[in-house]
Amino acid sequence: MQTPLKIAIVGSGLVGSLLAIYLKKAGHVVHVYDRSPDIRKINFSGRSINLAMSNRGWKALDGVGVGESVREIAIPMDKRAIHLVDKLNFQNYGQEGESIYSISRGTLNRKMIDLAEQAGTEFYFDQKIWDVTLSDATLHIGETERGEWEEKKYDMVFGADGAFSRIRHRMQRQSMFNYSQEFLNMGYKELNIPANTDATHKLDKNSFHIWPRGKYMLIALPNLDGSFTCTLFMPFEGENSFESLTDRKMVEDFFEKNFPDSIEVIPKLAEDFFKNPTSTLVTMKCFPWTYEDKIALIGDACHAIVPFYGQGMNAGFEDITVLNEMIEKYGDDWKKIFSEYEISRKPNADAIAELSYRNFMEMSTKTADEKFLLQKKIEKAFSDKHPDKWIPLYSRVTFSDRPYAEALAIGDFQNGIMEEVLRTDDIENIWNSPEIENKILELLQNV
Numbered sequence: 001m002q003t004p005l006k007i008a009i010v011g012s013g014l015v016g017s018l019l020a021i022y023l024k025k026a027g028h029v030v031h032v033y034d035r036s037p038d039i040r041k042i043n044f045s046g047r048s049i050n051l052a053m054s055n056r057g058w059k060a061l062d063g064v065g066v067g068e069s070v071r072e073i074a075i076p077m078d079k080r081a082i083h084l085v086d087k088l089n090f091q092n093y094g095q096e097g098e099s100i101y102s103i104s105r106g107t108l109n110r111k112m113i114d115l116a117e118q119a120g121t122e123f124y125f126d127q128k129i130w131d132v133t134l135s136d137a138t139l140h141i142g143e144t145e146r147g148e149w150e151e152k153k154y155d156m157v158f159g160a161d162g163a164f165s166r167i168r169h170r171m172q173r174q175s176m177f178n179y180s181q182e183f184l185n186m187g188y189k190e191l192n193i194p195a196n197t198d199a200t201h202k203l204d205k206n207s208f209h210i211w212p213r214g215k216y217m218l219i220a221l222p223n224l225d226g227s228f229t230c231t232l233f234m235p236f237e238g239e240n241s242f243e244s245l246t247d248r249k250m251v252e253d254f255f256e257k258n259f260p261d262s263i264e265v266i267p268k269l270a271e272d273f274f275k276n277p278t279s280t281l282v283t284m285k286c287f288p289w290t291y292e293d294k295i296a297l298i299g300d301a302c303h304a305i306v307p308f309y310g311q312g313m314n315a316g317f318e319d320i321t322v323l324n325e326m327i328e329k330y331g332d333d334w335k336k337i338f339s340e341y342e343i344s345r346k347p348n349a350d351a352i353a354e355l356s357y358r359n360f361m362e363m364s365t366k367t368a369d370e371k372f373l374l375q376k377k378i379e380k381a382f383s384d385k386h387p388d389k390w391i392p393l394y395s396r397v398t399f400s401d402r403p404y405a406e407a408l409a410i411g412d413f414q415n416g417i418m419e420e421v422l423r424t425d426d427i428e429n430i431w432n433s434p435e436i437e438n439k440i441l442e443l444l445q446n447v
């Protein structure tokens with residue numbers, strides 16, 4: 001146990017509420033503030049309705065003994081179901097028994113807040129934090145940005161307030177604070193595939209469904225009630241864009257032509273299309289993440305990434321695992337804890353930002369390419385035979401807890417080898433031969 005401090009966490013999202021449990025168990029007084037009403041008392045209407053959870057997320061949950069109760073609300077997806085215009089392909093994510101898990105954001109967030117409260121955390125909802133005084137960890141809270149503010153002083157403040165963090169906003173106004181933000185020219189819109197009348201799923205429920213169409217794509221993740229949440233990713237402007245679909249008929253014709261097998265399972269297509277918002281996608285990077293032993297950013301507040309690897313929450317949960325490792329190592333030396341935490345996490349946050357960006361291309365274009373599926377088969381066959389010599393990039397990111405930066409570097413090296421292997425004559429027929437195995441073994445020597 002550390003010497004007890006009075007700690008405020010800004011943001012009762014996924015990261016803030018899990019962090020609260022960890023800090024409470026370390027012996028601190030923990031207050032969590034959120035600008036929104038208590039998510040347990042309202043109909044959750046947020047975006048990105050379900051999330052894919054993988055190893056790093058589970059590790060952080062298991063670290064405080066809450067993984068089991070979250071597993072109860074998770075649906076395993078062991079493969080991609082790739083919907084081409086005229087056929088359906090499948091691609092396993094990992095080895096037998098390895099899956100990513102679809103979880104409802106609302107249900108998960110409610111559960112985490114319940115668990116944090118049971119652990120002794122105090123929550124304050126409908127409390128907007130507009131500013132923080134870095135030197136003495138004082139929060140400035142009020143109804144409106146221009147109205148009266150109340151001050152609340154703490155020993156330490158964590159900014160877990162998401163991609164548009166106010167705590168980070170204050171840190172940005174220091175010299176030597178680096179910051180960048182980049183919006184994609186692509187947005188997303190959520191649609192719904194309802195359950196069958198007997199509450200079964202209309203598509204295979206243990207697959208992550210993808211309709212890859214190059215510059216745009218549709219995905220669907222299963223929910224416990226038999227429905228799927230679909231997300232359409234598409235450019236804002238130009239041909240095949242949100243801007244170009246202006247009436248019901250255009251939307252229906254677009255889906256009929258491009259996602260023919262989705263039409264019959266999305267009954268309220270046009271209605272949902274015009275009712276639901278088109279949301280933006282942003283990558284945000286910054287450094288440092290901490291100020292003295294007073295303030296620390298965590299989760300999306302210090303590394304918002306595009307969602308295409310399904311790793312944003314997982315990376316935020318891993319921040320907590322690493323912070324906790326530093327707490328266990330350095331005891332009450334918070335300056336050391338903070339500096340080791342940010343040094344350890346920053347290169348990995350940058351690496352998963354890059355990998356996430358690249359994964360759009362993999363999902364929307366490569367999954368529709370037979371050569372790519374062949375590459376995956378070769379990698380799997382080789383890795384089954386030589387697990388000590390080859391772990392595919394996807395598995396390093398998703399099914400391991402090795403650093404993201406290492407996954408990125410090794411993944412690039414492996415990709416160079418695969419490009420060469422795929423250039424072999426008649427590779428379509430000899431991909432599983434000793435010749436190819438030996439070629440890979442040989443290329444692996446050239447480190």
Ligand SMILES: Cc1cc2nc3c(=O)[nH]c(=O)nc-3n(C[C@H](O)[C@H](O)[C@H](O)COP(=O)(O)OP(=O)(O)OC[C@H]3O[C@@H](n4cnc5c(N)ncnc54)[C@H](O)[C@@H]3O)c2cc1C
Pocket residue numbers: 010011012013014015016033034035036047048050051052053127128129130160161162163164165166188298299300301307309310311312313314315316
């Ligand atoms: C479309 C989409 C799909 C995604 N899919 C996945 C996925 O499959 N897997 C995955 O791992 N990740 C996914 N993510 C990323 C994931 O949603 C985020 O990484 C995760 O929610 C970050 O959690 P957080 O707690 O840091 O921030 P948030 O969840 O944003 O929580 C921040 C909280 O802070 C509160 N807040 C903000 N400002 C203030 C303020 N000034 N005062 C008080 N409170 C404030 C907010 O109300 C909110 O409750 C996806 C993201 C998107 C956009």
Ligand SMILES: NC(=O)C1=CN([C@@H]2O[C@H](COP(=O)(O)OP(=O)(O)OC[C@H]3O[C@@H](n4cnc5c(N)ncnc54)[C@H](OP(=O)(O)O)[C@@H]3O)[C@@H](O)[C@H]2O)C=CC1
Pocket residue numbers: 013046047048162163164280281282283300304305306307
């Ligand atoms: N990486 C990404 O591309 C993105 C990730 N996310 C993450 O997804 C999750 C769910 O997000 P969700 O609840 O839908 O978030 P929202 O998009 O609804 O954002 C929540 C609040 O942030 C403020 N905000 C939104 N857009 C901007 C902007 N461009 N500049 C400044 N402030 C802005 C708004 O505050 P106000 O009302 O005061 O203006 C808004 O109410 C969160 O984890 C979030 O961090 C969210 C968006 C993009």
Ligand SMILES: Nc1ccccc1C(=O)C[C@H](N)C(=O)O
Pocket residue numbers: 051052080100208219307308309310311359363
């Ligand atoms: N959750 C997501 C949200 C949006 C886009 C992709 C995902 C993914 O999880 C992709 C998955 N990891 C894949 O590579 O097939």
